[in-house]
Amino acid sequence: MNKKVLEVNNLQTHFFTDSGEIPAVDDISFFIEEGEVLGVVGESGCGKSVTSLSIMGLVPKPPGEIVGGEVLFRQHGDKEPQNLVKLSQKQMRKIRGNQISMIFQEPMTSLDPLFKIGFQITEGLRRHRKMSKKEAARKAVELLELVGIPRPDAVADEYPHQLSGGMRQRVMIAIAMSGDPEVLIADEPTTALDVTIQAQILELMKRLNDEQGTAILLVTHDLGVVAEICHRVVVMYAGKVVEQGDVRTILKDPKHPYTQGLIRSLPKLSNRDKRLYSIPGNVPKPGSIRTGCRFAARCPHVFDRCVKEDPELLNLKEGHLCRCFLYDENGGVADDSKATAES
Amino acid sequence: MLAYTIRRILMLIPVLIGMSLITFSIIHLIPGNPAQTILGEQATPQAIAQLEEQLGINEPYLVQYFDYIGGLLQGDLGQSLRTNADISNEIWPFLAATIELTIFAMVFAVIVGVNAGIISAWKQNSLFDYGAMLVALIGVSMPIFWLGLMQQWIFAQELGWLPAFGRGNPRDPVETTTHFYLLDTLLSGRMDQFWTSFRHLILPGVALGTIPMAIIARMTRSSMLEVLRSDYIRTVEAKGIPKLSVVYRHGFKNAVIPVLTIVGLQTGTLLGGAILTETIFSWPGVGRYVFDGIGNRDYPVIQSGILIIATMFVFINLIVDLLYSYIDPRIKY
Amino acid sequence: MTVKPLLKVNNLKKFFPLKGGVFGKQVGEVKAVNDITFEVYEGEVLGIVGESGCGKSTAGKSLLRLIEPTDGEIIFDGNNVTDMTKEEMRKMRRDMQIIFQDPYASLNPRHNVEKILGEPLLVHGIGDKETRKEKVKEILEIVGLPGEHASRYPHQFSGGQRQRIGIARALIVRPRLIVCDEPVSALDVSIQSQILNLMEDLQEEFNLTYIFIAHDLSVVKHISHRIAVMYLGKIVELASNEDLYKEPLHPYTQSLMSAVPEPDPDVSKDRIILEGDVPSPSNPPAGCPFHTRCPSVMDVCRTVTPEFREIKANHFASCHLYNEENTTAEKAD
Amino acid sequence: MRGPEYQEPQVSIPEPASPWKEAFRQLIKNKLAVVGMFIIGFFILIAVIAPLISGYHFSTISGAGRLEGPSASNWFGTDDLGRDIFTRIVYGARISLMVGFFAVIGALVFGSLLGIIAGYFGRWIDMVISRIFDIMLAFPSILLAIAIVAILGPSLQNALIAIAIINIPIFGRLVRSKVISIREEEYILAARAQGMKNGRILFHHVLPNSTAPIIVQATLGFGTAILEAAALGFLGLGAQPPTPEWGRMLSDSRQYIQSAPWTVLFPGISIMLVVLGFNMIGDGLRDALDPKMKN
Amino acid sequence: GGNDGGNDGEGDVDTNENATETNDSEEGEDGGDEASQPAEDQTLIFARGGDSVSLDYASVTDGESSRVTQQIYESLLTFEEDSFEIGPGLAEDWEVADDGLSYVFTLREGVTFHDGTDFNAEAVKLNFERWADPDHEYHFADEGYAYSVYGTQFGGFQGDEGHVIDEINVLSDYEVEFVLNETLGSFLQNMGMSYFSMTSPAAFEEYGSEINENPVGTGPFQFVSWSRDDSIVLEKYEDYWQEDLPKLDSVIFQVIPDNSARLTALRSGEIDIMDGLNPDDLEALEGEEGITTFERATNNIGYLGFNADKEPFDDPEVRRALNHAIDKETLISVLYAGMAEPAKNLIPPDYLGYNDEIEPYEYDPELAEQMLADAGQEGLEMDLWTMPVARPYMPDPERAAEVMQANLSDIGVTANIVSMEWATYLEQTEAGEHDIFMLGWSGVNGDPDYFFGNLLHSDAIPGGNRTFYRNEEVDSLLDQAKTSIDEDERAELYMEAQELIHEDAPMIPLVHSIPVLAGSERVQNYVPHPQTSEPLTEVELSE
């Protein structure tokens, strides 16, 4: 079994706003192994971005704050993992962009419009590695080549607005890859892109994962993307992990009613059902439901206990976890659920 | 870029014509006969009639206007009715005094305002933020003439730290070439005079600069807050760049455009709005020159003064516009 | 499905002027919609897919003359929409409605739901106050919202609920044709299926005709009877749902389909990954607009714009690959 | 099919909260804005009940009690004509508030009208109106005000007119830009798609949505107008004696700043407080109504 | 202006004197001087509220201009240090023909202009002709020059009917004759006015119409520089004809518009003399270490005039009643801090023919109210016009109006204060639009005719007579006094006129203000002249 590079344990990130405390990330645990692509899926507002920002130590503060849990990062060669949550901002800066880097959803707005591409790619490097200007310039071109940008020399001398969305996202990846990170966190890297461009970027990420062995935490809401590139998947709902497992299990044999519903409600290219399945109700904001299963209000199998108690994340089988009262420890169907559960 | 500059300058022409027309109409709507004003209560009707004749103020307005514009095109601003002096010669020292004061005030306002704004945004909701923004709020609410009076009273009269009036020590007049005292004293190598002139600038400069400072601080803060929340700043943060560099290099550069706009607008306002400060601090500037001109019904003086101020204002904004494209590569005209 | 065309669009064009230069003259144009022709039959759903910026929205808005088309002909139910006066057009709007992509931007934040939904009735003079109120309640229930919500304001609804309001607004005047401009792309997956189902139900219930615009091929495929694929302002392929999926003719359609990721790890596809980006519509390439990225590009593609022709029965495409003389050449490859 | 009966997971929102009520709720959460409202409320109160709270008349001259310091009988002392400064400040509140109110209303009405015309009709009308605004704004406002007062003659009423005039382009531009930007909003497109006429779109959709920034500007404009009136008063171009206008009181007393500082202190503080109050409310309103609007 | 006068300096004494002085100032640095010892730096800074308009003395009338031109220029005759008593100036001697139609002036020899050229009879002729003759090459009418004082004092300009100077004859290099076509009682007084002083003919040649910025005279100081609205710098004219004078090395006229800033500057020693002291500050200054005050003899009148053409002010009884209503003492204490005399006549007390026998109308509100009632004017309401600008005789007209408004309301009269732009004010009062109005008058040459003739003679309607007072008897008394050249006879006539005027009460004479200046105690020999300005020839700074 591979080593875990990054381990998130019971992470809690809350926002303290005028309208009260919002537990955007509410007791989340998962890990990434070396060279692995882990997908985090979930609908808008369920806390995916906040999770990734928490790992990076970039939660906007105020109003956000990590109120509990730890983020263990095991650097290559190190025995003892570091708890990133405990590090000072200064120590964090050494890790950010160097050992862990991140790319964002909006390629159109994620690059500083006033600086040249070349500068932006190597800004972090020059800081972390004390590179000379010349070296940095060469490295920038190298990285642009790596992410498959045509005319890398010219592009390094251009400004972001001169590039298309796909190119910019490649540049973002180049920036992220500049420090040879062990973990790359990609927060919805293709959501804003067209399908044809998305295919290019996914291809690129796959290649980097293969060739450089970089572990990737891929945040997305698109199960298609997950199927395409991820090895394992974490499904989030309203700030909580509801299901976790390898990609085949999650997509082919999901256990949690939410995951099931999600997959069934997708229109698919290959078969045209007359009617889509749909999960009723709305996606709740984290914090709007305080007790019971967060999904209870929309769940077709809901029964009394769901509303009263918080379900635990159960290990159904090796590496497949699910947070639902329908199941018991061993992946069987729990007794009390049978009464109300319909098929 | 060049095309844009040319277009902008061409676009100024109707504005300038409109301005001159409005100024001209306004001043001729002002009641009161310049001849009577100049001669005062002890003048005889004959003397007034004679003076009117000589001043040429009995001509039809349009004739006067075209005379004026004709002269203007040849760089002739006309003559003051009161002093008979050529305005083009006479106005420069006033203008220089105002420009020097304005620049000083603006430099003060920009340095203090921008940094206060940046730090406030950086340390949002900190004690500094609250303090600075409260001060800024009071700053924009302060009647400038009252602030000036209070400063003069406290720092010049009660404490005696700084001179209360004028541009320099009257006993030791500055040898003027450019009429910018700081420059003139440097040119003549008189460091003592330079220091004196500088000290004279402090009170009026600070009084004049306080309101723009407050406005700039508020603007910088809100602009910075927006920028600091933006995606690309998060990217820079994710690269592990030190906060100072994030805030000043990336943050401020991106936040600077609205700040620059305000600086441009405020500079224009200061140029004309210095009347009050100039009166309080006996600063021989162009605001007072025009204000006195109004009092004296000195048409050419009012006309030229306002036109020059407005033209400068318009050009400052042009420069600001052009600066945008220098700072922001996305703006190409 | 009847075979009567409800809407005929002939050679529709929309070019946006590009301004620049010293005098702000037009220096070019964005060919957002560049000569498209199609028909929509009563009761059918015509899907339009294409990547961002290919002109889908522009086409949709031009159909309703919310944007004045540059050229072309739109015939709705035998009436030439392009020739109508303003007032005729206004009346016409009862029959042709639109649903927008952004459920946040398309509802007036200052109006409550009752006003939003009641206003279309009012301007078309339908019913009195009471009946309008009734109708609002009725339509709300139809789109799956409690009637009491009528007094609420848009900000009190979630995205999906807002989109339901948008649909209700389009529906309340009982139109015959609704242009749906990406009605689900801003929504979450679980909400998206709700809205898609709702729209399907409504279509059957009220015998509506939809022009359904989306960039998501699987969504379009799910809801449409026929699909038009757009690229750079042109329709490159138009066929029935089944035909298009079974046998995409145009290389662009083929690569688009292969690029759509399926949420099924077992479906393994031969991906055709296109090179580069979509060219700018202000400077479209000569010849076939797709030739810069086409995997099977030929010399003729670079110079000659392919004709939009019926290649198989009811299956249209514009590609040189299917020209008589080229077919053999291609096969030989 | 729709799922089984599900209860909406709603955080209980009190029923129909119009954007205005929503904004008001936001506003009263803002501490500074509340302080501002108290300040303005206070000044309005003393302005209204002025005759009740002071035993003097604002123009009662007493040669004997000149330039007396603050005392139990004259809370803020007396001025050079022996008039009670407190009384004059209290009556002065009437003047300042009135000037602020009418100048802003005037500028608002005319500015909005021009702005709507320019923004809505566009083309050459917009060109002409915008150029006029440009030209007016190119003049330093205080100079323009001075010139206008010079034409009309110095008086409170004329100062008010001048202030209204110089503020017209500020409101005009704001309204114009709002109208133009709102015209591009999707809900306006939607309204057109519903078959609404231009007039209806303008009055039911465009205008209600531009009110927020206008209200904010108007509130801040109160402060500016009061400052401008005081500046004109200070230059002797505003209210004429014995009207107890604060700016005028300041300039009349400035020669006594050393011997009798209270004569200068209190009018200045009053101006500052009122303006501060309006600015606080304005800032609060901006945050509450239109968080994106800057400056 | 250029300074070539220094080298042309003749006379050993002068040069010696210079040498010693320079020595003094160079060596004095370490020498501990006594208190009364002259200071080493003889630069006097005179601070004032406004700048000069022009340095061509005759073309401007404002006091601030003449304050400077007094130092640069001299006229043929001069006034006594502190009165309008006439004495020799550039003319050593003068002779009047018996018929009063010819005056011969004998000029001082050896006087040079600052540009080194000689002062002589030709220069006198040229200067006078320049003013009198609109076609004269140095008249500069097209450049906007106007010589209104000349017109006023000599009855107009060449070609005008009333112009009294018929011709000017150069009898010799140093003798010049003025031939008049009618007698003028104030002719000699006029010759003492600083307006009629001598500019170098060579300077006209050189500077043309820019003479206003390049003054060249014979006075004790010569022009160095002028930065507008800021300062004018003058320096000692080394070849000045009065030996050992001036004592100052240079004089700087500094503009500080704000009264209190000016006082601060004085206290801090940045300036030496300041004009326009707030009367209220006077008390504070008394006994203040190092600061002294100078009172200028009064030379003006501030009055409240009635419009005798309007009801009810055409009724002398009403006018007299209102005369009793105004409390001049309060006015003086509130507005002038005591630095004014209550007025009962039109002319200031030191003037020729001042009638001290006149019993002033006492302040008596009850009597006033009674008299008004008797005249049938109860509940009288009127507009009280007040000037928008401060004048020498009325430092704060609007406040004064407020005080009088209060006085009037005490007797049941409602006065609405009306103010308008200054020129308009003057035009409208001249046109008789007002009910009652405030205004004043300042003397220029110490001659009573300048007051009476301009303010109360019916010939001055329309014009200076804004009360529309017409009394033929008074007119004829004034006419006789004007042309007479016998001082005693003139005094007699004026006394008589004043009695009639007092009885008719066309105005309420309010005050003769006493301008106060403050200065450092270092300033020696400074004597303010009633004329509002004075040469600083004798002034000296002590340590």
Ligand SMILES: Nc1ncnc2c1ncn2[C@@H]1O[C@H](COP(=O)(O)OP(=O)(O)OP(=O)(O)O)[C@@H](O)[C@H]1O
């Ligand atoms: N700055 C903030 N202030 C207050 N609440 C916040 C803030 N940022 C995030 N949240 C809350 O955290 C929750 C999770 O947000 P997050 O951005 O992680 O969602 P997400 O899963 O990334 O959604 P999306 O798919 O839209 O990107 C949101 O519902 C929001 O209420």
Ligand SMILES: Nc1ncnc2c1ncn2[C@@H]1O[C@H](COP(=O)(O)OP(=O)(O)OP(=O)(O)O)[C@@H](O)[C@H]1O
């Ligand atoms: N008002 C306009 N002025 C100028 N160009 C425009 C305008 N509106 C659209 N365009 C241009 O026309 C082209 C087509 O735009 P359109 O909005 O129709 O694309 P779309 O297919 O709807 O894209 P999306 O999927 O992003 O909504 C784009 O290049 C766009 O930049």
Ligand SMILES: [Mg+2]
């Ligand atoms: Mg996110």
Ligand SMILES: [Mg+2]
């Ligand atoms: Mg679109």
